[in-house]
Amino acid sequence: MKKVVLKLDLHDDKHxxxxxxxxxxxxxxxxxxxxxxxxKMTVVGTVDPVDVVEKLRAKLFPTxxxxxxxxxxxxxxxxxxxxxxxxxxxxxxxxxxxxxxxxPHYHPHPYYxxxxxxxxxxxxxxx
Numbered sequence: 001m002k003k004v005v006l007k008l009d010l011h012d013d014k015h016x017x018x019x020x021x022x023x024x025x026x027x028x029x030x031x032x033x034x035x036x037x038x039x040k041m042t043v044v045g046t047v048d049p050v051d052v053v054e055k056l057r058a059k060l061f062p063t064x065x066x067x068x069x070x071x072x073x074x075x076x077x078x079x080x081x082x083x084x085x086x087x088x089x090x091x092x093x094x095x096x097x098x099x100x101x102x103x104p105h106y107h108p109h110p111y112y113x114x115x116x117x118x119x120x121x122x123x124x125x126x127x
């Protein structure tokens with residue numbers, strides 16, 4: 001889990017909604033928070049920070065910048081109550097999503113070959 005803080009040029013709620021829509025489509029995003037006053041977006045999850053910035057820069061926010069990347073703030077837990085339910089992080093297995101290959105290349109228009117009479121001396125030409 002990572003907490004990524006981004007600096008965006010947000011002017012109104014319309015830009016905020018577009019930014020939320022762009023980032024929410026990425027795989028691995030758990031939480032998104034946008035602060036229009038500070039013009040910052042906070043993304044929490046396993047998403048790559050570079051992917052988030054690339055997505056924002058490609059669509060609507062060409063000046064998007066990463067302010068900070070770090071672990072998310074975790075809430076304080078009572079160790080007495082949940083002391084025996086700790087998991088071993090070495091036994092966690094991460095599975096990659098299945099990759100579907102792209103479809104074969106399709107040409108909606110057939111290729112045409114332009115034939116020149118000057119290149120073929122055996123062709124019939126009426127002059």
